Amino acid sequence: MISFTPTEEQQMLIDAVRRYSANEVRPVAHDSDENCGFPDKVIRTGWALGILPGNIPEALGGFGDAHSAVTGALAYEELAYGDLSLALHLMAPALVAVPLMLDGTPDQRAEFMDLFLDETPPPVTAALIEPRINFDPARPQTTAAAENGHFRLNGRKVYVPLAEGAEWILVYAWNAGAERVDAFFVRGDAPGLAVGPRERLMGVRALPTYPVTLEDVQVEAAYRLGGEAGADFARLMAHSRVALAALAVGVMRGALDYAIDYAKQREQFGAPIATRQAIAFMLAECAIEVDAARLMAWEAAWKLDQGQDATRESVLAKTYADQAAVMVADSAVQTLGGYGYIREYPVERWLRNARGFAAFDGLAMV
Amino acid sequence: MPISFEIPERIQQNLQMTEALATGIMRPEARALDENEHQRPETFIKMTWPVNREQQKRALDRLAKGAAGEAPRREGPGIRMLDMIYTFEMLSWGDVGQMLCMPTALLAGAAIEAVGTPEQQERFLRRYAEGDAPVWGAMAMTEPGAGSDTSAIQTTAVLDEATNEWVLNGEKIFCTNGKLALDESNGLVVVWATVDRSAGRAGMKPFVVEAGTPGVTVEKVEIKHGIRASDTASIVFRDARIPYDNILGSPEVRQRDTTEGFKGAMATFDASRPLIAASAIGVGRAALEFVKEKLAAEGITIPYGEPVHARTAVQRDVLEMEAQLKAAWLLTLRAASLVDHGQTNNLEASMAKTKAGKVVTWVTQKAVEILGPLGYSREWLVEKWMRDAKINDIYEGTGQINTLIVARRILGYSSRELR
Incomplete structure (x- = not known):
């Protein structure tokens, strides 16, 4: 059946996010853009809306029935209506949560899933984009070389939101051995991983993004998203x-x-x-x-x-x-x-x- | 019902039959009918009449039941809008010129269903539900001096109290299927005329004029840029007399609570615009698919997942054509779906119509361009699709008039505030 009406639950979510955007985000959006960051309070209030945990199925510890891109899209529109920087900042944990839900191994879910159910946003992010005018996400130049029991990562990433202080960064790299893109859970303090100075962009100025370089960063094979099978x-x-x-x-x-x-x-x-x-x-x-x-x-x-x-x-x-x-x-x-x-x-x-x-x-x- | 894009099973099944008709009957005849303007698509008419007849029969029975059971008056169109837009899209993919010749009450039927009394519905629509000979219906609004400004119509309807008849005088143009309805079948035309020129819109009323009415003549059929198989008639009324009961809605003028008839019949545009949008998209899809097929034969495919830097100019064009068509189609789906859910869709219908008209005009022009010397040739149908597509930016309200409607709606302005 073709229908364009959100469910009652979705409508409640839309209304809640809309109120948050109007009352909490819009009043500070201009200053946050000028000052290059949103007040912590706004982020915490936004996280308390439970947009991400509400979209994690109960089976994985969340509060939702099933993970739904439609539900997510509805909430994201309302967030960005408030402010795009805020939306990207607030939903940065989803850069890890969603791949984990879709492709994570049971062990990986067991280790990371709880992070997203905390009362404060978890310090995790992802690194995909690279500094090239003709960047192709499906052919990253960051490489992951398989060595006995682990992978060695090398490359340069940019536009990594909230990279400074991140405990985990999901890094996308070209796995030449498997001829595919793989993603790796890399510790923020892993030897060889360096977070550069905050980037200066034309827009989304309130969103803190950073370049991240990886030089011979070793990642255990178990921390490849999806394990042996990898990710889709x-x-x-x-x-x-x-x-x-x-x-x-x-x-x-x-x-x-x-x-x-x-x-x-x-x-x-x-x-x-x-x-x-x-x-x-x-x-x-x-x-x-x-x-x-x-x-x-x-x-x-x-x-x-x-x-x-x-x-x-x-x-x-x-x-x-x-x-x-x-x-x-x-x-x-x-x-x-x-x-x-x-x-x-x-x-x-x-x-x-x-x-x-x-x-x-x-x-x-x- | 949550957000869903699942095409219902019954529509999928219907579409298989419609596609067979489009592929097997319409496409093979399309070129010849374009070259021989005003020739009738006999096979298509013969094939579709029994189907439409049975559909109209079911709709009439339902309307009768609704009237007897004191069900809510506004039943909406007998057949679901969603089903209709899929059918229109597919038939127009076959050939929009032939599609427009489909024997049905169409716009006249929509007006009669929307505001006619049960007696009128039975009297006027039964002919579309029985018999072996196809019957057409038409709507006559436009006049030489009244295009987008429908309130400027000059055709008059004067009540002759001695005979209790309306006497119609005036000229209507651009009437789709006017000749088929009046000269080539026992059909009828819903004619908009004014009972009081000084009253503007409030004086405008729809009247049913049946085939064979003395004083009604089809003076000419237009020679057109595209949709050449479609019958576009000029009709002249010279003291044409029709029974008093052929007026749709109330004859009263200027009383606030009696504008129901006018509004109700104008609401048929809210139903017809998604249909025209769907029809437009059918033509656009035909052109797009043809371009992709010809490109594929040259080894050029459309790489969705590849980065923009890897795309050629042609691949970029084709992706843009696809995206634009999809945008227009989804707007159309929404406008149609609202009708079926009994919700107002005036804004959404105009959005869909504006977008579809503009998009298919561009998509088909692009298709001719991409296919070079062969695209421009009359050997293929692309050049015809380009000519056919353009009408969608014009009829049922030009792109500009529909943009104006969208603008008024989003700004909350009346037609006086935003002219």
Whole structure:
């Protein structure tokens, strides 16, 4: 049956996250962007919403029925509506939890799963992106060489959120022996692993990200995600694309709502600018793109929840959302004209954030 | 019902039959019907009439039952919207020109079902539920001077109290299936006319004009850029007399509580726009699939999982075509699904229609471009699909009019506040 209505539980989650975004996140979003970080209190309050534990099945110790990408997508949109940096920061533990749920061995789940049920966010993160203009997640240059009983990791990663002080980093590397991408649970203080100085990005400035270098870092074979069988990397990437697409929808919906309110208040030539087709049509086209991007993210998420291959759907959804987010955020800036360019107004921040999605593969996981 | 994209089993089964019709009957005839404009798709009509007839029969019976059992008046379309958009998409994938010639009451039927009395439904729609000869229905709104601005229509309906008849005068154009309904079958046309020109929209009323009514003539059929198999008629009314009871809804003007009829019939657009969007997407999918097939024959496939830097310009175009079509389709699915759930979909219907019209226009133009000299040739159907696709950005409200509707809805403006 085709339906577009969230379940009652999902709607409660949406409402809770929406309230949090409006009451806790938005009021501090501007300053957090300027000061390069959200107050701890906001992060703790957000974690207490239980978005991640609620999406971990009871069988694995969580509070949910089953892990659901659809549920995750619904929550992520609301989070990003509040602020994208906050959303990426708050959900960084999912970069480990989701792969663990999908591909972890029983031993790995036993060791790590409890981390995500704590009252405070666990200090774990993941490292996938590398510093190359033509980076391909499926062909990382970071290598994992199998040696007796362990792997030796070498390479350079960037965009690793919350890497400083992280106890565990899930590192993706090319396993030449198996001709595949594998992920490894690496201790934050492992010899040979170095976290560089905090990165300076165009947007998501409130999200602390770091470069991480690995020089002959030894990882026990048991800490390869999924053990001998490894992980279904293509599926993980689909989960990531869905997460990012949903976040992009949140960003663009935020920009559109703001632009609509502004256009109805701002008067020029004796009438609100929203009463002119030049503005009204731009906003209408944005509204269509927001809804289209959301439906595409939902469809890909639904396919994942059905256990089907969602490569095609997730790629189309993510590609679409990447472009739509920039188009909508840009239109919002345009609606505000000169004010749109001023940092006191949020739309320029949303434009900076929106452009990031094209570079964010693997930076969120649902 | 949680969020789901599962296509119901019954639709999947129907689609198999529809696809067989599209592949076996429509595609082979498509080129010839395009080259010989105004020739009728006889085989398609013969094949679809019995199916539509039985469907209309079931719908009529259901409406009758609803009326007898004092069930809620607004039953909505007899057949589920979701089923219809899948059918429209697939038939249009076969050939949209032929699809439009499907013998059915269609828009006229939707208006009659939405606002007609049980007596009217029986009197007007029974003909679509019986007999061996196909019957068509049509909706006549547009006039030479009234396109997007429907409130500017000049066709008049004056009540002759002596005979208790409405007397219609005026000219309607761009009436899909007008000739089939009036000249080539025992059909009918729902004609919008004003009973009071000074009253604007409130004076506009829909009237049922049956085939054979004296004073009603189909003056010409248009010669078009695309959808050449489709019948696009101009109809002139010269003192055409119809019974008083052929008005749909109330004849009263200007009373707030009697605009029900107008609103109800306008609501047929909320149903027809997702259908047109679905039809558009069928054409777009035909073009996209054809392009992918021809590219594959040259060893060019579409690598979804590969990074953007590894894509050629053509692969990038095809991915964009796919993404845009999917976006339009999902918006259409949502607009249709809302109808079936008895929810309003005015905003969503216009969103779907705007997006689909724009997308398929672009997708089919791109398809011709990608296929180079062969794409431009009339040997293949791509150039025809490009011509056919363009109508979707125009009829049932141009892309701009539907964008205006979306804009008004999201901004909370009336048609006076945002013109």
